[in-house]
Amino acid sequence: MDRFDRQLMDFVRSWAPYGGPPSDEVMLEFGMTREQLTERITLIVASEQARREQELHRPWLRMPSGRPAAVHDPTDARR
Incomplete structure (x- = not known):
């Protein structure tokens, strides 16, 4: 969603x-x-529902959180 x-x-x-x-507020705000x-709201809701369904069935396609996962390095001497 943009x-x-x-x-x-x-x-x-x-x-x-x-x-x-x-109607007059809609025209004034968005033309x-x-x-x-x-129609536009219906399209937005449908596309968001489809995106969420896809995420549920294919979780590996989810966007990363932007924070790298902590990885334990067994060779790291600092503990």
Whole structure:
């Protein structure tokens, strides 16, 4: 999910308690109709679900955390 997708999701979440965003707010914020926003959100959710399913079934494809794993070196004299 890219930055724009996150902005869309945050926007929709913020309006969720009120029944969703009004059409004029959607147009003002993102330059799209409410129907276009709904289609885009549906696509984002579906792609995120597919990505998570893939991770569950193929954990070796997960992105590394960015922190190298600690490896014990038996030849290291410092203990």
